[in-house]
Amino acid sequence: MLKLNKVHHIAIIAADYQRSKRFYCDILGFSLLEEHYRAERDSWKGDLALNGDYLIELFSFPRVPRRVSRPEAAGLRHLAFSVDNVDHAVEALVSKGVVCEPVRIDPLTGKPFTFFADPDDLPLELYEA
Missing domain, CATH: 3.10.180.10 (2,3-Dihydroxybiphenyl 1,2-Dioxygenase, domain 1)
Structure with missing residues (x-):
């Protein structure tokens, strides 16, 4: 194996x-x-x-050609980064001009998460550890 x-x-x-x-x-x-x-x-x-x-x-x-990533295209969906506190991480990103989606709660784990994008619109996620 x-x-x-x-x-x-x-x-x-x-x-x-x-x-x-x-x-x-x-x-x-x-x-x-x-x-x-x-x-x-x-x-x-x-x-x-x-x-x-x-x-x-x-x-x-x-x-480079643009890659379709939204809505829910086949292939890599997003990259997720673990953070200690999603709200604090969002504040830090917003202070640097990054737009974040509203924080949501994962219905399976009860953990908060949000999405934002890199300069090429690659979806990135913050997930509270």
């Missing part, structure tokens, strides 16, 4: 690499571990960590 250990990373392609890097690092608090420009592809690749754990590969490519 296959034994997976954990998710190694999530790859995100950004329409505007610098804008998305600022969003993930300056607003969400990721740190940039490494960054490389790949001239043969005219592409940037940044490795982002959250609390010291490598998590996101942020890419850029010229002329």
